[in-house]
Amino acid sequence: xxxxxxxxxxxxxxxxxxxxxxxxxxxxxxxxxxxxxxxxxxxxxxxxxxxxxxxxxxxxxxxxxxxxxxxxxxxxxxxxxxxxxxxxxxxxxxxxxxxxxxxxxxxxxxxxxxxxxxxxxxxxxxxxxxxxxxxxxxxxxxxxxxxxxxxxxxxxxxxxxxxxxxxxxxxxxxxxxxxxxxxxxxxxxxxxx
Numbered sequence: 111x112x113x114x115x116x117x118x119x120x121x122x123x124x125x126x127x128x129x130x131x132x133x134x135x136x137x138x139x140x141x142x143x144x145x146x147x148x149x150x151x152x153x154x155x156x157x158x159x160x161x162x163x164x165x166x167x168x169x170x171x172x173x174x175x176x177x178x179x180x181x182x183x184x185x186x187x188x189x190x191x192x193x194x195x196x197x198x199x200x201x202x203x204x205x206x207x208x209x210x211x212x213x214x215x216x217x218x219x220x221x222x223x224x225x226x227x228x229x230x231x232x233x234x235x236x237x238x239x240x241x242x243x244x245x246x247x248x249x250x251x252x253x254x255x256x257x258x259x260x261x262x263x264x265x266x267x268x269x270x271x272x273x274x275x276x277x278x279x280x281x282x283x284x285x286x287x288x289x290x291x292x293x294x295x296x297x298x299x300x301x302x303x
Contacts, residue, residue, distance in 0.1 A: 119173050134163055140261075141187045142159045148256050185273065251282050253272065
């Protein structure tokens with residue numbers, strides 16, 4: 111896969127539109143899901159995904175073929191999300207309710223013990239509590255938590271994407287988890303986990 115992505119990037123850099131279309135096909139869902147997890151909005155996620163591919167296209171000449179292409183594109187998307195969160199900060203309320211009807215998400219993939227309506231309701235409430243808690247994470251923890259637990263990246267990959275040492279990533283993942291645990295314990299009396 112790595113060699114294929116590098117080959118596609120080189121071809122796209124040379125003007126091959128089909129190669130760039132393949133890159134978009136390979137990464138469009140991943141970029142959308144990353145942005146959706148970080149921003150909590152389908153519309154903003156679509157905008158970020160489009161902006162990511164625009165930036166990739168206009169900066170292909172800067173792509174270093176000795177670097178993993180996935181690291182490079184994830185870095186672009188993550189930085190765009192962080193920028194969006196910073197701009198939003200002045201008007202964003204952590205207590206604001208997220209709009210319903212945004213579509214399915216990774217929480218719906220969590221297995222229940224039994225497929226009873228009561229268990230499904232409890233699971234839905236738990237998922238909502240976790241989603242709300244993740245939305246309140248400070249952005250420096252939110253990005254590493256989303257990349258680690260939602261995008262399932264290794265600590266090294268996260269370090270590459272965010273351009274920080276693995277030790278810093280480990281610390282932020284740990285602190286982000288602790289923040290979530292304390293928030294969920296405080297707000298839901300330990301009933302979430």
